Amino acid sequence: MKLNYLQLCNFRQFYGKTPQIKFASGERNTTVIYGNNGAGKTSILNAFTWVLYEKFTAAFASPELLVNQKSLAEAAPEQAVECWVELQFERDRKIYQLKRKCYASKNVQHQINYTQANLFMLVAGDDGRWYPPLESPEDIINRILPASLHQYFFFDGERIDGFFRQNHNSNIAEDTKELLGVKVLDRGIEHLKKAKRSLQEELAELGDAQTKQLLKEQINLEQDLEAIKQLITKITKEVAELEQRKATLSRQLLEISGVDEIQKLKLKLVKQQKIIKQNLLQSKKELKKLLSQDSYVVFLPSISDRFISLLQTLRDRGQLSSGLKQEFIQQLLEQQRCLCGGILTPNTDTYNNVKSWLEKAELQNIEESAIRLETQVNTIKSQAADFWQQLDRQQAEIKQQYLELNRLETETEQANKQLNSYPNRDAQQLQQNIETIEEKIKGLILEQGENQQQQSDRTQQLEQLSQKIARHQLTETKQKLAQTRIAVTEEAIVRLHEVRSRLEQQFRLALEQKVQEIFSFISFTPYLPKLSSDYKLTLIENTSGIAAPVAASTGENQILSLSFIGGIIDRVRQWSEGNSLVGYDSSTFPIVMDSPFGSLDQIYRRQVATAIPQLANQLIILVTKTQWQGEVEQATKSLIGQEYVLTYYSPKQNCKQDHLELNQQDYLLVKPSLNNFEYTKIVPVKSIDQ
Structure with missing residues (x-):
């Protein structure tokens, strides 16, 4: 799961639509967001958890008040004010655009009314087009990173020491099983148990008395489906009109002297990308054909x-x-x-x-x-060798196509930057209009996704109803078949229990070893973390030759928690290479930390700042100026790829300004508000070469 950007609109302190917070990756994989207390660092952390899971951290005060107060005050009575968070991330060469949105309005008595939050998703595949997903967004998110695990990747550093309090041990055990993939086996066992009960009950499930009710449900579903289809047609027409306007603006760009060459290059690059994506689809189709027809050899x-x-x-x-x-x-x-x-x-x-x-x-x-x-038979060995050669050739071809696609995407992005910064104002305006239309198109497609999901649900329900109506009587042959299936199901349950037990023990021992390595690197104490069978993590002192538990301090508990998170990420990544049970994108994990250094002394701050970026593929740090300056800045500076400052506008009279110097430039952390409202703006930090 690679994070691309986060964008907010009227979310808590953030007034209006913020710029995109783009996240660093690669060798410089650290993004730092600086802000004073109250500026919105915890709000950004909770923007992640809200858009993904509609959950909040314990430190997030008044979670029912999401919409920015300044935007509500400026709105007329009964006027709806939108509040949303948009997150874009990648997984397995697919790009996911996620947006959770709600509305609020005030009545004449200035009472605030909120609507239910809705979640929308778009997915872009190899062809580069955005589609609504076939599954529900919640199911996709939980398959990528389950909700029960989000606290390990989006956490409040000042409260992380509470991970291993005794009343949380059972939760940690269950969450760790989810990452390991053991929960997949648990769900498989439960599914088999339900299947067994279903097999036992299915003979008496249907009858003629139900047919009339089923037919009535069928008629209602068909009416709903027709209404949804009409709405889909309307949005499709609107998207087509916007695409036509976009094409017109692109032609106008070509008519501007100086810009035409950049625009021609961009159009050429886009065309080449389209060809590459078509070739990719064909190559993958041929690879699937090869595997399905010849892999048996x-x-x-x-x-x-x-x-x-x-x-x-x-x-x-x-x-x-x-x-x-x-x-x-x-x-x-x-x-x-x-x-x-x-x-x-x-x-x-x-x-x-x-x-x-x-x-x-x-x-x-x-x-x-x-x-x-x-x-x-003597020719079989040569057939197997030929198969491996064809497979290697197909995979190499796909890899080369991906490399070419990445190159074209990079050049297209550079062309867009040139168009946006071109000195001709008309060219800049045309490019901005094109980007505005593209945003509108994405918004409509996102709305279309919900409609198409409802269409898919209704269609599936209709198919299920048709199957139920078609079944009137069950034969003796089916009874015998059900009995055979029950026996096979019971045997499968026994086997899965044994597999689960062995996998869990093997993984727990590997995890304990990694946690010990990380803790020993960060801490100067001789203590050793121990992980029990129920995932209770304790510190053991063994200098006298007798192992004895240690009453850990707040700082040691924080280091212990960070070591556990780092161990989880490392071991699940390693574990997934040889085990197919782990269904998550285990090669890439982000960590978002809010104030992770508050309870640590100077040495521990430096050690944590050195260790964590090496464990996470992406690291987003939300930090105050005081927590950052010094040893943390020195340990992390070479790994920073993106930086942002949260400028807090205070309505307090005689407010004293505060600032932070970054890359030889001053950035305001606190600034007086001129409209008696408090709010925060997100300011990107310019690099030295900009």
């Missing part, structure tokens, strides 16, 4: 070796001759002359010896079949 060499060995054994035993035919032996006996020229007189020893070969010689068709099979 890799499993055949061992079987073919056994077959050859079996033929040789039969020949050694004389049960399968090496080419002698019954017809040939019978001809020798009739001619009464041996192959060597000797006379074969009936009832003599010589005659009987030749006659005995009749019992050893196989039928002609059996021998010929064996010879043909033997010839074909």
